[in-house]
Amino acid sequence: xxxxxxxxxxxxxxxxxxxxxxxxxxxxxxxxxxxxxxxxxxxxxxxxxxxxxxxxxxxxxxxxxxxxxxxxxxxxxxxxxxxxxxxxxxxxxxxxxxxxxxxxxxxxxxxxxxxxxxxxxxxxxxxxxxxxxxxxxxxxxxxxxxxxxxxxxxxxxxxxxxxxxxxxxxxxxxxxxxxxxxxxxxxxxxxxxxxxxxxxxxxxxxxxxxxxxxxxxxxxxxxxx
Amino acid sequence: xxxxxxxxxxxxxxxxxxxxxxxxxxxxxxxxxxxxxxxxxxxxxxxxxxxxxxxxxxxxxxxxxxxxxxxxxxxxxxxxxxxxxxxxxxxxxxxxxxxxxxxxxxxxxxxxxxxxxxxxxxxxxxxxxxxxxxxxxxxxxxxxxxxxxxxxxxxxxxxxxxxxxxxxxxxxxxxxxxxxxxxxxxxxxxxxxxxxxxxxxxxxxxxxxxxxxxxxxxxxxxxxx
DNA sequence: GCATATTTGTCCGTATGTATA
DNA sequence: CTATACATACGGACAAATATG
Numbered sequence: 001x002x003x004x005x006x007x008x009x010x011x012x013x014x015x016x017x018x019x020x021x022x023x024x025x026x027x028x029x030x031x032x033x034x035x036x037x038x039x040x041x042x043x044x045x046x047x048x049x050x051x052x053x054x055x056x057x058x059x060x061x062x063x064x065x066x067x068x069x070x071x072x073x074x075x076x077x078x079x080x081x082x083x084x085x086x087x088x089x090x091x092x093x094x095x096x097x098x099x100x101x102x103x104x105x106x107x108x109x110x111x112x113x114x115x116x117x118x119x120x121x122x123x124x125x126x127x128x129x130x131x132x133x134x135x136x137x138x139x140x141x142x143x144x145x146x147x148x149x150x151x152x153x154x155x156x157x158x159x160x161x162x163x164x165x166x167x168x169x170x171x172x173x174x175x176x177x178x179x180x181x182x183x184x185x186x187x188x189x190x191x192x193x194x195x196x197x198x199x200x201x202x203x204x205x206x207x208x209x210x211x212x213x214x215x216x217x218x219x220x221x222x223x224x225x
Numbered sequence: 226x227x228x229x230x231x232x233x234x235x236x237x238x239x240x241x242x243x244x245x246x247x248x249x250x251x252x253x254x255x256x257x258x259x260x261x262x263x264x265x266x267x268x269x270x271x272x273x274x275x276x277x278x279x280x281x282x283x284x285x286x287x288x289x290x291x292x293x294x295x296x297x298x299x300x301x302x303x304x305x306x307x308x309x310x311x312x313x314x315x316x317x318x319x320x321x322x323x324x325x326x327x328x329x330x331x332x333x334x335x336x337x338x339x340x341x342x343x344x345x346x347x348x349x350x351x352x353x354x355x356x357x358x359x360x361x362x363x364x365x366x367x368x369x370x371x372x373x374x375x376x377x378x379x380x381x382x383x384x385x386x387x388x389x390x391x392x393x394x395x396x397x398x399x400x401x402x403x404x405x406x407x408x409x410x411x412x413x414x415x416x417x418x419x420x421x422x423x424x425x426x427x428x429x430x431x432x433x434x435x436x437x438x439x440x441x442x443x444x445x446x447x448x449x450x
Numbered sequence: 451g452c453a454t455a456t457t458t459g460t461c462c463g464t465a466t467g468t469a470t471a
Numbered sequence: 472c473t474a475t476a477c478a479t480a481c482g483g484a485c486a487a488a489t490a491t492g
Contacts, residue, residue: 013295013459015283039478049461051276054479055283058240062287064375070238071468071478089373097318148314150289154379239480264458274481279459296458296488 015055018046022056026065026076027160029167033078037066064161079165081214087165088210090158091139095206098145099198102190108144109190115141116184123180132176136163138183162213169216170223179205240280243271247281251290251301252385254392258303262291289386304390306439312390313435315383316364320431323370324423327415333369334415340366341409348405357401361388363408387438394441395448404430 025031043053057074060066067077079087102109115138122130136159143155166175182205189198250256268278282299285291292302304312327334340363347355361384368380391400407430414423 011295015459038476040476050478051279051462052460054276055280058280058283059287062284070236073478086373086375089371090375090379093322093371093373093376094318097322146314146318148311148318150311150315150383151318154315158375238478265456275458276482277480298458298489 014048015052015059018048018053018056019059021046022060023063023065023160026060027163027167031076033076033164033168035076037074037076039073063157065164077161077164079161079168081217083161084165084210084213084217087158087162088206091155092203092206094146094151094155094158095139095142095202096199098143098151099186099190099202100195101145101147102193102195102198104191104193106145108141109187111141111144112138112183113187113191116180116187119180119183123177128176131180132166135176135179135183165213165217169213169220175212175216179209182208239273240277240284243273243278243281244284246271247285248288248290248385251285252388252392256301258301258389258393260301262299262301264298288382290389302386302389304386304393306442308386309390309435309438309442312383312387313431316380317428317431319371319376319380319383320364320367320427321424323368323376324411324415324427325420326370326372327418327420327423329416329418331370333366334412336366336369337363337408338412338416341405341412344405344408348402353401356405357391360401360404360408390438390442394438394445400437400441404434407433 031037037057039050039053039057043050046053057066057068061068061074065077067075069075115134119131119134119138122128122134140152140155140159143152146152169175182201186198186201186205189195189201256262262282264275264278264282268275271278282291282293286293286299290302292300294300340359344356344359344363347353347359365377365380365384368377371377394400407426411423411426411430414420414426
């Protein structure tokens, strides 16, 4: 008879779970950039030991979400303009490479179409938070056109870092609205196998998005003096 | 006034140092793919505590060089054909993106030229190990054309994984020889700003290299039954 | 299939060195 | 300059999962 009742299929290691939780907190902007994360404090806050937490910190540091200074401790990463520029440089390389591989009927392309529709829905109901989430998923799906787990994982990292930047920004609601139509156009082009035009459209998107983020970042920086 | 005398070599944390050492061992093929790495055993072998070693394992696992199975332990990653195919998929996206950004006079392009010359030198003296090392550096330099720390870091990871595959192979000497000329041609094309032709040349290289690695991997697999 | 030994996962205590008020 | 706080690193402990005979 099963003694393993419905409860906590406590499968994945504790460290992994805490990694996810802290990453979510970082992405949601619940931790200020540059803020120090004391081992003792955070460990007791999560009810885990310092040893386990150190494993967590190492992972998040290697993913660029935390920054580790030897003998000083661990701090929330504070992406600056240079980081944003580099993130978009990486995005261009990966995503243009992805779009170049787009083919009609590819599952990822279908998914992109569905996500555009969902974004329009969310737009109608003024659910801007959801529009933002869907936009992220749209670009994730785009990279899945490569059919490469490694590229997916890397892009995931880059996106997480970008979302860390968003967390810093004053969440003015309409951050993602103008991009719904651009995404829609891109899908149409790719479904028509118009790759070059698709790349053009993507580059327009990335340039606009980058400028928006940089501008917002600067405004936020100025506010904080 | 500086009280920090000449000394102080012990800068980077212990875990980082051990990460480097184990990574070198993996790349040099000193550890068999799939081999189990016992915490206790490896910890005492390196003279470090289990706690510290676990941090090391987490990092190497997140870099794809080790594979971690919960409650079972940590094993040397055993890249298979699928891994190789994916690695080359990632390489195509990154490196084509890099070549597209090549411009005359870019430091990375200059470095590529120097490395080709060095490879020819090494070839003359039949130093195949060195030819291989230089070839790796050549492609690293290529990605530096992007001027993106994040892309560099990712490519570094991918290359490390590829070198792990090489470690599995029976090191037949001339593994890298045929590519010296191809690299040389590529540099010439890029210095003449012939980007499209450069990409073509790169794709030829990547396809040939991928096939060679896959064939060698299969031979090795067959040998082991 | 069972009993036992081994190993991982996780915690705690503690000594040492480094940074900072 | 001293004192305090903290990161670094180690060893021991124990439950739970896994491997072994």
